[in-house]
Amino acid sequence: VLRTLGSGASCKVKLGLDTETGRKVAIKIMNDNMDQREKELIQTEVQAMQNLKNHANVIQQIEFGTDQYKKDSGKKKEVSYIVLELALGGELFDFVANSGRFKEPIARYYFKQFMEGLDYCHSHGITHRDLKPENLLLDHQFILKIADFGFAAPVEGRDGSGYLVSKLGTLNYMAPEIHLKQPYQGRSVDLFAAAIILFIMVAQHPPFTTAQPQDPFYRCLAANR
Template sequence: MSVKVPSTRTRVGKYELGRTLGEGTFAKVKFAKNVETGDGVAIKILDREQILRLKMVEQLKREISTMKLIKHPNVIKIYEVMASKSKIYIVLEFVDGGELFDKIASRGRLKEDEARRYFQQLINAVDYCHSRGVSHRDLKPENLLLDSYGVLKVSDFGLSAVLSKQVQGDGLLHTACGTPNYVAPEVLKDKGYDGTGSDVWSCGVILFVLMAGYLPFDEPNLMGLYRKICSADFAFPSWFSSGARKLIKRILDPNPVTVSSRAHPCYCF
């Protein structure tokens, strides 16, 4: 008679680890089940030794404290943080609809109504983060997740800045970071930048990508890309409505004199 051996799943606290959802340079994200409630969560697993070696302790602390500060329906929730001798575990809300990026990659451009719906959710989340003194600094479709109801969730606060702690004497941020195609011109110029305005620029690029199915600024050569960004050298596809064109033009404004107004445009179209 064969005896069925029960499968042993790895447990971390009250969570039973399951499949891998994603893997990055510094972390692995796994699906897990809360054995007490049966609810699914996502657990970001980081190697302590690697975090120390790469001097990422402060960045990780900032990411965790920032996420604890942000409680908004369009931002990924953080539930708890645990640690073992070798690993750090960040327990997050599980979002089952994948990245917004995947949706564009598989379907191409979205209809304006659908793009508008996602953009409004993104702007609501970003506006809330700014009201709490937080600048995300790496907004892009890969960091926007969707749940099964189509609700957008902003994730990955690894490059975020808490403005009260990280601005310098001139009231500006000075660390250039983000993903090149989505970065605002003032971030590239190395003279300091307003984190709220640079986030909104990234939102404008995202809106263009949602509606066009491709990037407004895209060059194989980095210097060529930066030149295009700094002069806002892009063209609208024929199918963009006049309202969408007007809003994107207002957001993707590289003029340093008017950049402060970018942080507070009317976001409707």
């Protein structure tokens, strides 16, 4: 472990070095005070990524397990960890925020990569359900990578019906059927979020706040005005 890259509610992300290959990796080290819900999300992420291997536009899971971790204080403790492909280019969100709206060729370039990665996920039976610019990472060559599969679910639904019912995701990117608490198809809600992301790429702001009738901008779009 070389240094800390960031931290969240359930884990810390460290920069690591594979001493056998010399490859730098990202290591998510889980907090030992996670609640049951957070543990379930980690398990969901691990299981989803085990089915998503070897695509250039999906972040790769290299290893998952438990081991002894030496803290800065010198003390050791047993932790769960996920070793991931490193994406040093940061989030697409920051790229858009700092660089400004994308010109059409650049937006096409990144959206094509995004769609290829998403199609790969769907064709392998996984729907993401939390697509947003913060979960699209860029590697050192600025290749886009879909990441953070904590809300992933089977495309065919939990019961094989093709529909899901849990209200999960990020409010601003949720499809209207999720807001209405209706059963929804994972592919459809992923594509809805993807369209919002494309709008943000070219406009540097979202098309509306939430996909609900009380949002005036969404109401205009829904009415095709």
